[in-house]
Amino acid sequence: MHIETPLFKQNARSALQDPQLQRALGGLPGGLVAQRAAARDRLPEFERLRDAGRDLRNDTLAMLDVYLEMYERKATEAGATVHWAETAADARSIILDICKSAGARLVAKGKSMISEEIGLNAHLEASGLEVVETDLGEYILQIRGEVPSHIIAPAIHLTQEQVEADFRRTHTSLPEHRRLVEPAELVGEARQVLREKFLTAEVGITGANFLIAETGSSVIVTNEGNGDLTQSLARTHIVIASIDKVLATREDLATVLRLLARSATGQECTTYATLSTGPRRPGDVDGPIGYHVVLLDNGRAELLGSRFREVLRCIRCGACMNHCPVYNAVGGHAYGWVYPGPIGAVLTPALIGIAKGANLPNASTFCGRCEAVCPMKIPLPGLMRHWREAEFESGQQPARQRYALKAWAWLAARPRLYHVAMRFAAAALGAAGRSKGRFRWLPLAGGWTRHRDFAAPQGRTFQQLWVEHQRGVPQ
Amino acid sequence: MTARDAILGRVRSSLGVKAGDQRRAAIAAERMAQHPETLVPDRAKQAGPALFAQFRALLEGQQAMVIEAGPAEAVPQAIARYLESIGETTGKPPAIRFGSDARLAAMPWRDVDWIDVRHGAAEPGDRVGLSHALAGISETGTLVIAAGRDNPVTLAFMPETHIIAVARETIVGSYEQALDLVRGAFGGSGMPRTLNYISGPSRTADIGGKIVIGAHGPRRLCVIVIG
Structure with missing residues (x-):
């Protein structure tokens, strides 16, 4: 997928001024927030489950090599063909080769963020294959020539009216004046159009929410049922999964499933969770004849040995973006690559490099909501802070920003000097702002005061107030 | 290398x-x-009527229909009444399809000989698919189907209406208990080709965030409880 992360600031600015986008975003991620909270409240063990989820993912990552080998062995025993891909390019060519030897012309696809990460569709299409996204949101994006703006609700940035216009524009074989007023009518039309594709596709490609080492199974978790049609109707099923998706046992899957849907949409569980183990067996009347799994590294093995290891616990629920004030304001496209929101702010620099991804860990207020809701308790703000340090250490920031940070670091490392300077600054600003209690403009802080006032200090620093408070309290 | x-x-x-x-x-x-269990919620540890009531309430909350049919012999009649209630019997005679599951085959389909009973994998024109579940899970209102020759996986996704028969004694509290039944049927780390957890009719919220029932999979899910 094309990388636009360096343009985050421009993209965010235009997103804020896009009335259509703002209307689509209005309330939607917020609705998911309320639904998650309600689901959490219905399950008293929810917070303890988060600890359990974190621990079991940590245990699995610490043994990742063993579980990957075990997964491969069990999947192979069940008749799967397991492929290993070091890079996105390797994965693309492996998948294209499978499609070619399966004689594919039409490829049906279930929703997969990994396929976005490796730019799969464009690669297959360049070789003359027709690729059809079957998740409704992904299908809408495909006919618009767009990419997902959310990892579980890919078309969250679009309004119903936009979808209606797209369907009228592309489904030209249907009657021109048909009724498309209710969401159900739009869904019905997509169902009808895509059913044809499911039945004709020679190859079905899905992602995997998880892989299970114990049984060699791939797992998809969906509500629409499109992934199941994709993988059971085509003659060949290809699963594309990154190496961090491995769980040890089916019991571990149970724990993770208890967290996933509740965190994502506030459902007790999704409509479907499907464990696939190998191809069609003797006597079976349906299911794929060929079953391939492509295990993708693309930087994750190295991530495992870095201070960002914890991000590999992610189960892609999207709760962090739903709860992120920055994501809610600008939407997912502004982030400029596959993974938006707080998880994207940590994962993207790891996958495409801090040189291109530096804007994203800076696009956070560090309010901490993402970490507070993450079902895997990934310390997202802390990891973003590591990236900010890495960016500083790499020396890419503009000179002025670097000098300011250096000056600040110098001062902050000298407590006595710092207190004097702060006392002076607080007193001076307090005196200057006493009449109005705020500043509409401040030297060196134009970026702040252009959009909002700066509250005037009361005249004393927090440290001074704290000392007085401590003295006032009886020992 | x-x-x-x-x-x-x-x-x-x-x-x-x-x-x-x-x-x-x-x-x-x-x-x-x-294969240790990590943390099983209390709601999954219920028994008897409370366990069943939760199973039913959650499924209904997920827009599924739950029918207590009584003994296995009464299932064809119950299905016939259900098909009538959803309008499948108006116009041409209704048809349902199921695989080679022995429990389904043993039911007295002659009692409802006006229903066209077919077998095998789902075909594009099929309107009603019937599967027999391996287990039910009360904690989330979920049916577990070990799909394969006996219960072809396509029957659960292609027809507009999916009916799942489940024996009352196989409705358990937790996923972990259901996995014990899977191990009982397939041994150790054995698995059916497809193990489906199904918790309602298919749905989407991809258009304007509004939930629509009946996306790509069935528009209706009916759970028939036996016994």
Whole structure:
């Protein structure tokens, strides 16, 4: 997928001024927030489950090599063909080769963020294959020539009216004046159009929410049922999964499933969770004849040995973006690559490099909501802070920003000097702002005061107030 | 070096471990043998009427229909009444399809000989699919189908209406208990080709965030409880 992360600031600015986008975003991620909270409240063990989820993912990552080998062995025993891909390019060519030897012309696809990460569709299409996204949101994006703006609700940035216009524009074989007023009518039309594709596709490609080492199974978790049609109707099923998706046992899957849907949409569980183990067996009347799994590294093995290891616990629920004030304001496209929101702010620099991804860990207020809701308790703000340090250490920031940070670091490392300077600054600003209690403009802080006032200090620093408070309290 | 070796090598170097470490292999083997449950919520530990009431309430909340049919012999009649209630019997005679599941085959379909009973995998024109579940799970209102020859997976996704028969004694509290039944049927780490957890008719919220029932899979899910 094309990388636009360096343009985050421009993209965010235009997103804020896009009335259509703002209307689509209005309330939607917020609705998911309320639904998650309600689901959490219905399950008293929810917070303890988060600890359990974190621990079991940590245990699995610490043994990742063993579980990957075990997964491969069990999947192979069940008749799967397991492929290993070091890079996105390797994965693309492996998948294209499978499609070619399966004689594919039409490829049906279930929703997969990994396929976005490796730019799969464009690669297959360049070789003359027709690729059809079957998740409704992904299908809408495909006919618009767009990419997902959310990892579980890919078309969250679009309004119903936009979808209606797209369907009228592309489904030209249907009657021109048909009724498309209710969401159900739009869904019905997509169902009808895509059913044809499911039945004709020679190859079905899905992602995997998880892989299970114990049984060699791939797992998809969906509500629409499109992934199941994709993988059971085509003659060949290809699963594309990154190496961090491995769980040890089916019991571990149970724990993770208890967290996933509740965190994502506030459902007790999704409509479907499907464990696939190998191809069609003797006597079976349906299911794929060929079953391939492509295990993708693309930087994750190295991530495992870095201070960002914890991000590999992610189960892609999207709760962090739903709860992120920055994501809610600008939407997912502004982030400029596959993974938006707080998880994207940590994962993207790891996958495409801090040189291109530096804007994203800076696009956070560090309010901490993402970490507070993450079902895997990934310390997202802390990891973003590591990236900010890495960016500083790499020396890419503009000179002025670097000098300011250096000056600040110098001062902050000298407590006595710092207190004097702060006392002076607080007193001076307090005196200057006493009449109005705020500043509409401040030297060196134009970026702040252009959009909002700066509250005037009361005249004393927090440290001074704290000392007085401590003295006032009886020992 | 193959891609496989390169990736596993990088994983090991990141973890600071060596290939063929017997101690780590033993930890993994132990985990497989014990397959410990992590944390089972209290709601999954209910029994008797409370367990069933929760199963039913959650499924209904997920827009599924739950019918208590009584003995297995009464299932065809119950299905006939259900098809009538959803308008499948108006116009041409209704048809349903199921696989080679012996429990379904043993039911008295002659009682409802005006229903066209077909077998095999789903075909594009099919309107009603019937499967027999391996288990039900009360904690989330979920049916577990071990799909294969007996219960072809396509029957659960292609027809507009999916009916799942489940024996009352196989409705358990938790996913972990259902997995015991899977192990009972397929042994150790054995699995059916497809294990489906199904918790309602298909749905989407991809258009304007509004929930619509009936996306690509069935528009209706009916659970028939036997016994």
